[in-house]
Amino acid sequence: MAKEKFEDALEKLEDIVKKMESGDMPLDEALKSFEEGIKIIRFCSSKLEETQRRVEMLLGKEDSLQVKRFEGEDDCG
Amino acid sequence: MNEILTVTQLNNNIKFLLEETFESVLVEGEVSNLRRPQSGHVYFTLKDDKSQIKAVFFHKFGTYQRRTTFELEEGLKVLCRARLNVYLPRGEYQLVVESVEPLGVGALQKAFEQLKARLFAEGLFDERHKKTIPFMPERIGVITSPTGAVIKDILNITKRRFPVADILIAPVRVQGNEAAPEIIQALRNLQSHGDVDVIVIARGGGSLEDIAPFNDEALAREIFRSSIPVVSAVGHETDFTICDFVADLRAPTPSAAAELIVPEWVELITKIDILKQRMMAGLGRRLKDTRDRIAGLQDRLKDPRRFLINLKINLDDLKERLKLAFHHERQNLYNELGQLQLRLMHQSPSKKVSERKILLDNMQKDLFNNFAGRLTALKERLQKDSAVLESLSPLGVLQRGYSITRSAASGMIIRQSADLSVGEDVNIQLARGNFNAKIEKISQE
Numbered sequence: 433m434a435k436e437k438f439e440d441a442l443e444k445l446e447d448i449v450k451k452m453e454s455g456d457m458p459l460d461e462a463l464k465s466f467e468e469g470i471k472i473i474r475f476c477s478s479k480l481e482e483t484q485r486r487v488e489m490l491l492g493k494e495d496s497l498q499v500k501r502f503e504g505e506d507d508c509g
Numbered sequence: 510m511n512e513i514l515t516v517t518q519l520n521n522n523i524k525f526l527l528e529e530t531f532e533s534v535l536v537e538g539e540v541s542n543l544r545r546p547q548s549g550h551v552y553f554t555l556k557d558d559k560s561q562i563k564a565v566f567f568h569k570f571g572t573y574q575r576r577t578t579f580e581l582e583e584g585l586k587v588l589c590r591a592r593l594n595v596y597l598p599r600g601e602y603q604l605v606v607e608s609v610e611p612l613g614v615g616a617l618q619k620a621f622e623q624l625k626a627r628l629f630a631e632g633l634f635d636e637r638h639k640k641t642i643p644f645m646p647e648r649i650g651v652i653t654s655p656t657g658a659v660i661k662d663i664l665n666i667t668k669r670r671f672p673v674a675d676i677l678i679a680p681v682r683v684q685g686n687e688a689a690p691e692i693i694q695a696l697r698n699l700q701s702h703g704d705v706d707v708i709v710i711a712r713g714g715g716s717l718e719d720i721a722p723f724n725d726e727a728l729a730r731e732i733f734r735s736s737i738p739v740v741s742a743v744g745h746e747t748d749f750t751i752c753d754f755v756a757d758l759r760a761p762t763p764s765a766a767a768e769l770i771v772p773e774w775v776e777l778i779t780k781i782d783i784l785k786q787r788m789m790a791g792l793g794r795r796l797k798d799t800r801d802r803i804a805g806l807q808d809r810l811k812d813p814r815r816f817l818i819n820l821k822i823n824l825d826d827l828k829e830r831l832k833l834a835f836h837h838e839r840q841n842l843y844n845e846l847g848q849l850q851l852r853l854m855h856q857s858p859s860k861k862v863s864e865r866k867i868l869l870d871n872m873q874k875d876l877f878n879n880f881a882g883r884l885t886a887l888k889e890r891l892q893k894d895s896a897v898l899e900s901l902s903p904l905g906v907l908q909r910g911y912s913i914t915r916s917a918a919s920g921m922i923i924r925q926s927a928d929l930s931v932g933e934d935v936n937i938q939l940a941r942g943n944f945n946a947k948i949e950k951i952s953q954e
Binding site for chain 2 (some may be wrong): 438439442445446448449452453457459462463466469470473474477479480481482484485486487488489490491497499502505
């Protein structure tokens with residue numbers, strides 16, 4: 433699940449940063465980690481910068497459920 | 510009053526009297542001898558510390574089911590609304606209870622506590638059954654009234670904190686008899702069609718009667734069964750519902766639930782940004798360190814003469830130290846030699862030789878003296894002895910004309926003629942010279 437990945441990715445990023453800051457990483461490994469870190473940042477940022485949220489309502493009976501836009505959303509700013 | 514009555518007549522009179530008088534009474538007491546036969550009626554004895562009365566709760570009135578949500582318990586103190594009934598065949602009377610309420614706490618509260626204890630015992634509240642609430646949900650299901658402050662609060666807070674998660678509202682009534690079944694249905698709908706990551710069941714606070722649907726046993730079991738994590742947000746801080754206990758997470762209020770289920774968007778963005786900067790800085794430092802190291806190595810690689818100079822300095826140093834050490838050693842040896850010479854001089858034999866010489870001289874002197882003395886003494890003794898000797902010498906006697914006759918054969922001095930035989934040769938010594946003679950005749954004296 434993507435949502436789980438986000439938290440894992442964030443943890444991984446923190447890990448990478450800590451290792452890179454410690455300074456005992458060989459240069460080629462540091463470069464590799466940097467590339468991976470950038471990838472994670474792109475992934476996380478994309479998750480956070482998705483389009484505006486939708487607010488909907490689940491209506492109807494069990495066998496004829498439908499999703500409708502929630503009208504009250506505008507009142508909520 | 511002297512009329513004779515049958516038992517039936519008497520009991521009938523008592524029945525009329527009692528049932529008329531105690532048509533509706535409020536009695537408080539403690540429940541004991543509680544029995545529930547298959548009939549569904551409930552029999553018990555109501556008692557205090559001095560007396561007791563039989564009581565029955567008839568199923569047919571439906572009052573037990575409808576008007577009391579809690580279960581009667583042995584020892585429970587209750588207040589009963591009842592009428593008195595006389596059972597003619599036995600001549601016994603009992604209370605027919607129409608409604609009962611626990612004393613001390615209210616009926617709803619009692620029912621709540623009983624259900625809570627039961628579900629707890631079943632393990633529905635166990636931590637190990639709690640599902641993890643996703644860190645960053647993409648779609649959130651909200652079961653609540655579509656109108657009112659609660660949904661507004663949730664929408665506002667989630668929007669402010671994390672404006673990228675979708676919200677799917679499953680509208681329900683949150684009060685009254687229909688509320689619990691509707692919420693149960695909404696839970697099922699969200700699970701089957703909602704595609705949500707987390708479900709919030711929300712309602713503002715209220716009285717125990719108001720929040721009764723959230724103490725519904727069927728709802729509790731539905732929440733327990735849910736495959737999607739459920740957050741309960743019913744009532745205010747201090748009110749707990751069965752829903753709260755069985756849910757995977759309990760929020761004190763709907764607003765708090767909104768805060769709990771979504772992360773702070775700004776915080777996340779900031780965090781990622783900071784991590785990015787730290788990572789860049791880390792790599793930058795790493796690169797600079799490497800550059801510095803290379804530069805340093807290059808520097809050291811540039812001039813091998815520095816090495817030679819170092820070696821030369823080292824060599825000179827060693828030379829100097831060697832020289833010093835040598836001087837030092839030589840001096841030491843000289844000193845030692847001087848000491849030995851001095852000691853040798855003290856040990857010189859010439860001194861001893863002269864000493865011995867003196868000793869020898871003395872000894873020589875002593876020897877001479879001694880010897881000369883002894884010689885003189887011996888000389889004197891010799892002169893004395895020779896004078897004596899001279900006086901005793903046979904030569905002297907011989908001078909005076911005596912001679913000495915010896916046997917020529919044995920050399921023995923002949924002192925008497927008996928020692929001689931005729932014809933024997935003898936030697937006669939005179940003072941001067943000697944001659945041999947032959948014995949011719951021996952004359953006896």
